[in-house]
Amino acid sequence: MEIMNPDGFQFRALVVEDNPADALLLEDVLRRTRDAQFEITHVERLQDALASLAVASHDVVLLDLGLPDSQGPDTVTRLRQSQPGVPVVVLTGLDDEAVGISAVQLGAQDYLVKGSLTPSVLGRSLRYAIERKRAELAVMAHLKEAAIVEERNRIAGEIHDILAQDFVGILLQLEAARDLSGSNPGEVAKCIQLAEAVARSGLAEARRSVWALCPPELDAEGLVGAVQSFLSRVAVGNPTAIGFSLRGEPYPLPNDKALGLLRICQEAVVNALRHAQASKIRVQLTYEPSGVDLCVHDNGRGFDPKAHAGGKGFGLISMRERAERIGARIEISGEPGQGTRLTVVARTSTGDGEGHSS
Amino acid sequence: MKVPESIRILIADDHPVVREGLSAMINRQPDMKVVAEAGDGREAVEQFSQHRPDVALIDLRMRGMDGLHAILAICRRFPGARLVVLTTFDDNEDIYRALQWGAKGYVLKGAPREELLECIRTVHAGKSHIAPTLAARLAERFSKPGLTAGN
Numbered sequence: 001m002e003i004m005n006p007d008g009f010q011f012r013a014l015v016v017e018d019n020p021a022d023a024l025l026l027e028d029v030l031r032r033t034r035d036a037q038f039e040i041t042h043v044e045r046l047q048d049a050l051a052s053l054a055v056a057s058h059d060v061v062l063l064d065l066g067l068p069d070s071q072g073p074d075t076v077t078r079l080r081q082s083q084p085g086v087p088v089v090v091l092t093g094l095d096d097e098a099v100g101i102s103a104v105q106l107g108a109q110d111y112l113v114k115g116s117l118t119p120s121v122l123g124r125s126l127r128y129a130i131e132r133k134r135a136e137l138a139v140m141a142h143l144k145e146a147a148i149v150e151e152r153n154r155i156a157g158e159i160h161d162i163l164a165q166d167f168v169g170i171l172l173q174l175e176a177a178r179d180l181s182g183s184n185p186g187e188v189a190k191c192i193q194l195a196e197a198v199a200r201s202g203l204a205e206a207r208r209s210v211w212a213l214c215p216p217e218l219d220a221e222g223l224v225g226a227v228q229s230f231l232s233r234v235a236v237g238n239p240t241a242i243g244f245s246l247r248g249e250p251y252p253l254p255n256d257k258a259l260g261l262l263r264i265c266q267e268a269v270v271n272a273l274r275h276a277q278a279s280k281i282r283v284q285l286t287y288e289p290s291g292v293d294l295c296v297h298d299n300g301r302g303f304d305p306k307a308h309a310g311g312k313g314f315g316l317i318s319m320r321e322r323a324e325r326i327g328a329r330i331e332i333s334g335e336p337g338q339g340t341r342l343t344v345v346a347r348t349s350t351g352d353g354e355g356h357s358s
Numbered sequence: 359m360k361v362p363e364s365i366r367i368l369i370a371d372d373h374p375v376v377r378e379g380l381s382a383m384i385n386r387q388p389d390m391k392v393v394a395e396a397g398d399g400r401e402a403v404e405q406f407s408q409h410r411p412d413v414a415l416i417d418l419r420m421r422g423m424d425g426l427h428a429i430l431a432i433c434r435r436f437p438g439a440r441l442v443v444l445t446t447f448d449d450n451e452d453i454y455r456a457l458q459w460g461a462k463g464y465v466l467k468g469a470p471r472e473e474l475l476e477c478i479r480t481v482h483a484g485k486s487h488i489a490p491t492l493a494a495r496l497a498e499r500f501s502k503p504g505l506t507a508g509n
Binding site: 160161164165166167168169171172173175176179194198 | 373375376379380382383386419446447467468471
């Protein structure tokens, strides 16, 4: 995207600023940056910025947070939802550092205070924003790939360990029934019964796997319903006590967020069942005004999170990747023999104390 | 009429229904008897040491210590051990290693039982039994530079 020319690098910057004086000043400062050249597009409203980003690629966005059609850090969220791959640098007023920080928490690369901009400060901030965003995207791509490989291995493992073994078990019983037919009707009936039981449990396992891979539309039952329905499915025929509790008043979540939380919940519960040898699993959803928390706690043999610091195995990569994709934070605590507690904190805004109720 | 002595067999597989099914099938053969069963690799090594079976059937993939490591441990301690590898899929790299380390036979799970029974009898007689499709691939593999046959 950048072109090296005799004067340095060339970038395309989108300036979103409704105050004509501020816009002029910015353009002037940008023109005077020395180690990079900026080709500037200027718009005054968020809608125009989104439209411009949709049709032309820009290397970086300089974003004022007091636009006619969008105010405050929410502006960053809306822009990032539409164009997550473009780095954003926010412009704030002199007394607005808190707003700048919350914009960064929502995904902006940096914030700059209007009025104190020099060409070198602005140029460096934009260059850094572009480079950091590139590095971030590369890490995300790598993480995503690792998560896909992990998921594939998990599915292959499930087919191998469960479905294929069930088929072998059924075959053996049917062969036995054939052997014994004519000589021992009682034994034949027992073989057939056992084959039926194995087929049934294999079918239940296949249904569970398929359901976990693509659950029915979440809209119909919402996240709470989907989690409960998943838990009741796994509970069938399982000696582990699985409990669910809900705190706060549920409200609709964006589908990607709800699906991400459901997947993480499924993975954590299946981990607890398969690997932790837990006798009790507790799942809790907490709806706060600022977002939703998911907690999966088991009393199993636990594991040492440090031993899995690289995220290897146990679906940790895909859980982390899922959390990352929905902007959530994931915490796993546990010690060998002490059970495992997994907490996902998915906040839609930066939380209390910022004074925004968008 | 002289009754030949039964072939004494150990079965190691972590899926109980598979293990019991194999065990029942083998016990129905007049010339075979299952003397021990194991649910993972560690148990397989223990049971082998304790019972010294004529032939051991060992699943490659088990929870805990897997079959491959059990095969290595048994062949080291009992160089004359006659082991048959059981696998679910035949494209498994571990099969080659198991055969290099000293397993004498290989049978795909779900193969007709005659094949498994024949394999047990062949290996018991001191010969190798490897499915023809695998044997061809095995020859190709062992002819590659950097890989040497175990025997």
